[in-house]
Amino acid sequence: MSTRTELHYAFALAALCALDVAAADAPVAPAHPLDAPAALKSAFAERIGHPVNVLSFGFGEHYAQALVQNAAAPDEFDEYEAVPGRPLEPGRPKKAGEVDCRKKIAFAALDLDAGARALAQARAAAAANGYKTPDNVTLGADVFCNDFGWRAILTSDANDDAMLQIVWAPDGTSPKAQELHDGGWRKVDVAKLLAGSAKVAPAAPKAEPKTVAGDGRKRDFRRGIDADLARLEAEVGAPLGFKHIGIDRTQLSVDVFQSANRKRVSTWLVGDDGAIKLWREDDTIPFDCNKPFAAGDFPLAQLPDLVADAPSRIPPMPQAQVKDVAVYRSGLCGRPHVYIKLEDERGYGNVEYDERGRLVGAQIQ
Amino acid sequence: MAKTAVAKILLALGASLMLAGAVAGAEAPGTDYGWPNLTDFLKQLIAKVGAPVKVYKLAMDRDGKVDLWIQDQAHPDLVDSWEYDHGAIEGPIPVKFDHYPSVAALDHHVIELTTIDFPRLPAMLATARTKLGLPDARVVFIELERGDSSGFISVTDTPIWTIALDSARHDGRVEFDLQGRVLDVDKD
Numbered sequence: 172m173s174t175r176t177e178l179h180y181a182f183a184l185a186a187l188c189a190l191d192v193a194a195a196d197a198p199v200a201p202a203h204p205l206d207a208p209a210a211l212k213s214a215f216a217e218r219i220g221h222p223v224n225v226l227s228f229g230f231g232e233h234y235a236q237a238l239v240q241n242a243a244a245p246d247e248f249d250e251y252e253a254v255p256g257r258p259l260e261p262g263r264p265k266k267a268g269e270v271d272c273r274k275k276i277a278f279a280a281l282d283l284d285a286g287a288r289a290l291a292q293a294r295a296a297a298a299a300n301g302y303k304t305p306d307n308v309t310l311g312a313d314v315f316c317n318d319f320g321w322r323a324i325l326t327s328d329a330n331d332d333a334m335l336q337i338v339w340a341p342d343g344t345s346p347k348a349q350e351l352h353d354g355g356w357r358k359v360d361v362a363k364l365l366a367g368s369a370k371v372a373p374a375a376p377k378a379e380p381k382t383v384a385g386d387g388r389k390r391d392f393r394r395g396i397d398a399d400l401a402r403l404e405a406e407v408g409a410p411l412g413f414k415h416i417g418i419d420r421t422q423l424s425v426d427v428f429q430s431a432n433r434k435r436v437s438t439w440l441v442g443d444d445g446a447i448k449l450w451r452e453d454d455t456i457p458f459d460c461n462k463p464f465a466a467g468d469f470p471l472a473q474l475p476d477l478v479a480d481a482p483s484r485i486p487p488m489p490q491a492q493v494k495d496v497a498v499y500r501s502g503l504c505g506r507p508h509v510y511i512k513l514e515d516e517r518g519y520g521n522v523e524y525d526e527r528g529r530l531v532g533a534q535i536q
Numbered sequence: 537m538a539k540t541a542v543a544k545i546l547l548a549l550g551a552s553l554m555l556a557g558a559v560a561g562a563e564a565p566g567t568d569y570g571w572p573n574l575t576d577f578l579k580q581l582i583a584k585v586g587a588p589v590k591v592y593k594l595a596m597d598r599d600g601k602v603d604l605w606i607q608d609q610a611h612p613d614l615v616d617s618w619e620y621d622h623g624a625i626e627g628p629i630p631v632k633f634d635h636y637p638s639v640a641a642l643d644h645h646v647i648e649l650t651t652i653d654f655p656r657l658p659a660m661l662a663t664a665r666t667k668l669g670l671p672d673a674r675v676v677f678i679e680l681e682r683g684d685s686s687g688f689i690s691v692t693d694t695p696i697w698t699i700a701l702d703s704a705r706h707d708g709r710v711e712f713d714l715q716g717r718v719l720d721v722d723k724d
Contacts, residue, residue: 247705264704268724487613516630517614535636 197258204255205232205290208283211253216278218251218259224275230286231307238265238311240275272316276341285343286310286321292346292365293323293337299367302327302335310341330374335359385444392418392443393493395475399423399441400466406447407439412463413507418496428455428463460504469498469507470528481511481522484533491515501525569661569675572600574654577620584625585609585618590646592631593681598674605631607646613639645682647695647714652680656716657697664699664710667721673701673708685711687720 198214201207215237223239226248234254239262241247248270249262290308297304302325312319320338327333334351348359348369363369383406390399396418404411409430417424423441429452438450455461470477474496482491491513501508506526513520519536582589585606592605592615602620608628613636616628637645657678665671677700684692696719697712708723 266702266705266707266724268707516632518633518636536634 197260199258200235200253200255202256203232204230204235204253205287208287211235212281212283214253214259215251219249219262219278223249223278225278225281225310226270226273226275227309227311228281228283228286229307229309230283230290234307238270239278240270240273242277272312274312274316274319276310276319280341281310282342285339285341288343289321289323289337289339289346292339293325296335296337296348296364297325300325300335300364300369301329301371302333313338327371330371332374333371335364335369335371337361337364381449383447385442385446388445390441390443390445391420392423392441393420393475393478393496396423397466397471397474399445399447400425400471402445403439403441403447407437410465412465414461414463414499416498418498419494424450428461433461433463460500462500462504464500464507469509469526470524473528474509477509477524477528478511481533482513484522484530485513485520485535487535488513488515488520491520494519501531568658569678570600571658572596572602572620573623574602576623577602577604577625578649580620580625581606581618581627584627589649591649591652591680592642592646594652594679596675596678598676607642612642615642644693647680647682651714652695653714653716660697660710660712660716661699663712663716663718664701664708667710667718668701668706668708668723670701670703670706670708670723673703673706676700676702676707685719687711687718687722689713689717689719691719 198217200214201210204211215235219239222242224242225237225239227236227238229236232255235252237251239249239251241249246267248265248267250265251259251262253259286308290305293305293308296302305323305325308321308323310319310321313322318338320340321343322339323337325335325337332351335348336350336356337346337348339346346361348361348364349356350359350369351357359369383402392399396416400411403425407427407430411425412428412430412433414426414428414436415424416426421443425439425441426436427439429435429437434455435452436455437452440448440450442448478493478496481493482488485491492515494512494514496512497510498507499510500506501523508526508531509524509528511522511524513522520534521536522533523531525531578589581604586609588609590607590609592607593603594605595603597603600622604618604620605615606618608614608616615631615633617631618625618627619629620626661675661678665673677698679698679700680695681698682693682695685694685696691713695714697714698709699712700707700709702708706724708721710721711719713719
């Protein structure tokens, strides 16, 4: 073994010994933290070693994590972690700018017994109502920096959209529950929850997207879309009333007003293999231009030539490539124009043609 | 380009500065920034593009790599990037804008290289650390570009040095004008 290699080993050994010595001095987290909250709190207190406030505390049987503020230096924050049966590592500084909410309690007021009770209650509620067993509870404020307390979030395997939150005061009293409903929160009676009378709602059946398999022929939509618009029209079963047509090399995107309800717009996507998919359906936007245009209202047959010709329209961009093409009504609901976006190594350019394929403008963006 | 022009520019840069002579790698906390050898970079650059050098933006990162955007004097509607990484210069690299500035806008935006007082930079870095109360803070980036500062000295459309620093507990940035006056201090 060379002298240099021996030296490396010696340094590595010394570093390991130093770590061992540090670990030997460190307090050890209890093997079963939920059964020994006082011991866990004592281990954190010893590891921290000075008066702090607690901004958040995550608590479960596998892991505990604290974010604390130095009581003597309010701009100093540190994170500490505990793994059952393992020595606690020294705290890691947390940048003050990353601490958005500074609601807190003194470490002395940290009641891990209350946390353990809250977690047990959350697990009972989950089991009784068809939610997954929560791993932990967290003491802290909500995302709006309100409602400081122990917090459990329940989710469900049966319904991805289901979410229920239970919040207790820091001493484990006054539980409140609310569930996600129609994009907002709706209160849930905790007594009913604990009695198993607030079952998770089954997932709403999701409609399979309407799709038509491709014909296998590879397309570059910049070279023409008329055949695929005809296929789409056959699929829709009515003449297409366009709102917007978007074209790039590999995808054709078509927004059409629904023939049965002109206040609804369907967005159809055609892939470069010819597969047609109904991607989404939306209400029209009030005061937007909601006047449909037909295939005969824009230079559909000329489109490949207009696209091919576009780069020559901006002489300072001789190497430009066509990025994408769009057809929609110009200005304040005017006639449908063709908008071609170009791109080269330095930027973008825009070329516009009118409803008869005449050049309207060509400029660097 | 005439040798005298190069000499004049280098003199303006402060050849004695050398900005600590290209210290490689990230700095250790509490030590000074590993300044790139700007004199060498600009000497190489001027040999390639000639004078004048009109700076759109200059950025130095934590590792001492430099990215300099300059107006192409042969095509004044274009901006090129030149990169310098511990002695190695690379460029021109075309700069891509979402909205390309007009020649007039570019002419206004650029800063003549000879008006930039590079030897002030180490003192400005020291001032930034003092103003932020972060004596051990490390450089995140140092950047020069024309812009606005709404700090305690409010200026618009003027060349601004921004020195961004961080430490284990804080991030901060201090803005200076070309004369090294502090315009703004922002600490998280």
